[in-house]
Amino acid sequence: MATEQGFDHVDWSYSTARLYQSCPRRFYHRYARSSNQSSGEENQSETNRSPPGAAIGSVVHDCIEAQIERWRRGERLSFQAAQTQATDRLRAYVEANEDLLANEYTDDDAEFNPGDQKRSLIRTAHTHIERFFQVIWPQFSSHTYILHEATRSFTVDKYTVWVRPDLCTRNKDGDFVVTDWKTTSSDPFSEPSVQLLTYALWSHLEYEPELDRILVQLVHTSTGEFVRTRPDEDGLIELKTRIRSDCHDWGTRCKEKDFRPNPATDKCRSCEALDRCESGQSLLKTDDS
Numbered sequence: 001m002a003t004e005q006g007f008d009h010v011d012w013s014y015s016t017a018r019l020y021q022s023c024p025r026r027f028y029h030r031y032a033r034s035s036n037q038s039s040g041e042e043n044q045s046e047t048n049r050s051p052p053g054a055a056i057g058s059v060v061h062d063c064i065e066a067q068i069e070r071w072r073r074g075e076r077l078s079f080q081a082a083q084t085q086a087t088d089r090l091r092a093y094v095e096a097n098e099d100l101l102a103n104e105y106t107d108d109d110a111e112f113n114p115g116d117q118k119r120s121l122i123r124t125a126h127t128h129i130e131r132f133f134q135v136i137w138p139q140f141s142s143h144t145y146i147l148h149e150a151t152r153s154f155t156v157d158k159y160t161v162w163v164r165p166d167l168c169t170r171n172k173d174g175d176f177v178v179t180d181w182k183t184t185s186s187d188p189f190s191e192p193s194v195q196l197l198t199y200a201l202w203s204h205l206e207y208e209p210e211l212d213r214i215l216v217q218l219v220h221t222s223t224g225e226f227v228r229t230r231p232d233e234d235g236l237i238e239l240k241t242r243i244r245s246d247c248h249d250w251g252t253r254c255k256e257k258d259f260r261p262n263p264a265t266d267k268c269r270s271c272e273a274l275d276r277c278e279s280g281q282s283l284l285k286t287d288d289s
Ligand code: SF4
Pocket: 023, 025, 026, 261, 262, 263, 264, 267, 268, 271, 272, 273, 274, 277, 278, 279, 280, 281
C-alpha cells in the first residue's frame, strides 16, 4: 500500500506521465490508492462514465484491434464484423450511462433521447471504421506483421518504462514502423509527441539500431491522414531526461499536498477522484450555479 511516505512504486509510461502532467493530484489519488498497478497503463472501460468522445475512441480502437488480430491469424478482415462490434458496444455504453449523458452531455434546452444518442454515436464510429477499411488499411498491404497491442518494457537507468504499441510492422523498405490509431483530428502545429518518442526509444533499444530506419506514425481514423515522424537523437535524449525527472518526483514526493490539483471542467467531471478533491468539486459547483 502507498503511504504518506510515498508510493511503493510507479513505473513510467506515456499514460502515467500524461496523467501526472494533466493533474498531479489525480495522479496522487490513482497511485496512492492502488500502487500495485505496476505497468501504469489505464484500463478504463467505456461503460465506466467516459465522455461520449472517449467511448467512441475506445470502441473504434478495439474494433481495429480485432481486425488486426484476424490479419495476424492469416484471416481476411471483415468490415461487417467491425461494424457489428461497434454497434453492440455503443448501444451498451448508452444504456449503462443514460444518467451521465442526460445530465452532463445534453444541452439544457434539449431533451435526452437514448435512441437518438445511440444512432449518433454508432454513425460516427461507423464512419471511422469505413475510413479504416477504405483509406488506411490498403496502405499496409506491403507490410509484414511484427506485433500488435503487446505490452513491453525497457529501462532508462534504473527506471522501468512500459509501452503498448497499437501495431508494429516492417514496410517494404525494411523500416520498423510503429502505428498508433487516433480517433481525434491531427494538429499541424504540435511537436512530435512524447508518446511517439517513447515508441521510438523502445523500437531503437529492442528492434532497430539504425535510428533513421524507425518510422512512428499517428493514423487518424476520422480523416485517413498519416502523420509520420522519424525520431532523432536529440528527441530521445530529451525523453530520457523527462523520464528520469518524473520518476525522481514520484519516488521522492510523499504527501497529498505535494501533488497540486489542476482542475478543468471536462477533466474533473470524469475524474474518479472527484469525491476526494475539493478543487474539482468547487469548480463544478461554480459551473453548475
Ligand atoms: S477532480 Fe479535477 S482537480 Fe481534482 S484530482 Fe480530479 S482532475 Fe484533478
